[in-house]
Amino acid sequence: MTLRSLVAVAQCGGFHKAAGVLHLTQAAVSRHVQRLEDTLGVELITRAGRAIRFTTDGERFLTHATRILDAHDAALDDFVDRTQILTIGAMDHAVDLLLPGLVDRLRTALPRKRIQVRLGRSAGLREAVSRNQIEAAIVLERLTRDPAEPGVIPTRWVGGRELTANAEHATSRVPLVLFDHNCGLRRGAIDSLVAADLRYEISVESPDLAGVQAAVRANLGYTLLPALGRLPAGTYPADGLPAPPGVVMKIETATHLSGRDAQRIRRVIEGSLRGS
Numbered sequence: 001m002t003l004r005s006l007v008a009v010a011q012c013g014g015f016h017k018a019a020g021v022l023h024l025t026q027a028a029v030s031r032h033v034q035r036l037e038d039t040l041g042v043e044l045i046t047r048a049g050r051a052i053r054f055t056t057d058g059e060r061f062l063t064h065a066t067r068i069l070d071a072h073d074a075a076l077d078d079f080v081d082r083t084q085i086l087t088i089g090a091m092d093h094a095v096d097l098l099l100p101g102l103v104d105r106l107r108t109a110l111p112r113k114r115i116q117v118r119l120g121r122s123a124g125l126r127e128a129v130s131r132n133q134i135e136a137a138i139v140l141e142r143l144t145r146d147p148a149e150p151g152v153i154p155t156r157w158v159g160g161r162e163l164t165a166n167a168e169h170a171t172s173r174v175p176l177v178l179f180d181h182n183c184g185l186r187r188g189a190i191d192s193l194v195a196a197d198l199r200y201e202i203s204v205e206s207p208d209l210a211g212v213q214a215a216v217r218a219n220l221g222y223t224l225l226p227a228l229g230r231l232p233a234g235t236y237p238a239d240g241l242p243a244p245p246g247v248v249m250k251i252e253t254a255t256h257l258s259g260r261d262a263q264r265i266r267r268v269i270e271g272s273l274r275g276s
Contacts, residue, residue, distance in 0.1 A: 003065040005032035009045065010062050010210035011092050011119050013232045014052055021117065036061075051233040054214060062210070073118070086113040088265075089125035089137030092209035093226045102272040109264045121208075123182045129252040136257075136265045138273070140184045141250035143191075151273065152246040154227045155188065157238035160219035164236045174241070175203040175221035177212055188245045189224040196242035249273055 008018035009029065019026040037044050044058035054062060086106065106115050118125070118134055125137035144152055158164075163175075174193055178186045193200045204215040216223050217234035224244050231237070251269050253262045 002032040002036050005029045087116040087134040089118045089134045092119050105268045132254045132256045136253045141248045143188045143245040151248050154246045155244045156227045157241045158235040159222045159238040163219040164238050174200040177204040177215040177221040177223040180205045185224045192242045192244050
C-alpha cells in the first residue's frame with residue numbers, strides 16, 4: 001500500500017486528493033510516504049504549504065514504484081476471479097473533479113460490485129479495455145474547435161508562476177512541456193501555436209501527468225490541460241497564447257460486460273461528465 005500511496009500522490013498532485021482516490025485518510029497516506037522515506041533513507045517529496053514537489057530521488061523511485069504496481073496488477077488480472085470487481089479507467093486529469101463522485105455513483109448503481117479505478121493515458125486505457133483487462137474507460141477521443149459539441153471539455157494553457165508572470169512570445173520560441181507521443185493534448189498544443197504562426201520548442205517530454213506538472217511548476221514551459229476542476233498546485237493560467245481546442249471524451253466498455261452492466265456504467269459516467 002505504501003507504493004500505491006506514493007504513486008497516487010504523484011498522479012493526483014497532492015496528499016489530500018490521493019487520499020480521496022484511495023479512500024484513506026490524508027494522515028494514512030502521509031504515513032505511507034514517510035515509511036518509504038525512512039526505509040530508503042532519502043527524502044522523496046518536499047512540502048511547501050499545500051504544494052508538493054518530488055525530489056530527484058523521489059522521481060527515480062516513482063518510476064520503479066509505477067513499474068512494480070503495473071506488474072502486480074497484471075499478475076492479479078491473470079489469477080484473480082474478477083467477476084465481482086469493476087475496474088474503471090480514467091485519465092489522470094479526471095482525478096480532482098470527476099472521480100470522487102463517479103465512484104460513489106457506480107457503487108450505488110452496481111452495489112454488488114467492488115469498484116476499482118485505474119489511472120493512465122488514453123491509449124493504454126483503450127488497450128486495456130480491448131483486452132478485457134478493465135471493464136470501462138473514460139478516454140480522450142479527439143480534439144474539436146466546436147465548443148457546443150456534445151461531450152466537449154475545454155482546455156487551457158498553464159505555466160509556472162515565474163513563466164506566466166513574465167510571458168513574452170512575440171520574438172521568442174514558446175517553451176512547451178508535453179506528454180510524449182500518442183497524446184491528443186500534445187497535438188492540440190502544437191497545432192494551436194503553428195496556426196498562430198508562433199515558434200515553439202519542446203523543453204520537456206513526460207510519459208505521465210506527474211512529470212508534466214512537475215516540469216511546469218519548475219517554469220520549464222507551458223502545457224495544455226483539460227479544464228477540469230482547480231488548476232494543479234503551483235500552476236497558473238497562461239495568457240497571451242492562442243485559443244486551444246476542446247477535447248471530446250468517449251466511454252469505452254469491454255466486450256465481456258453484460259449489456260445491462262454496460263448500459264448502467266455508461267449512464268453513470270455520462271451523468272458525471274455532464275456534471276463536471
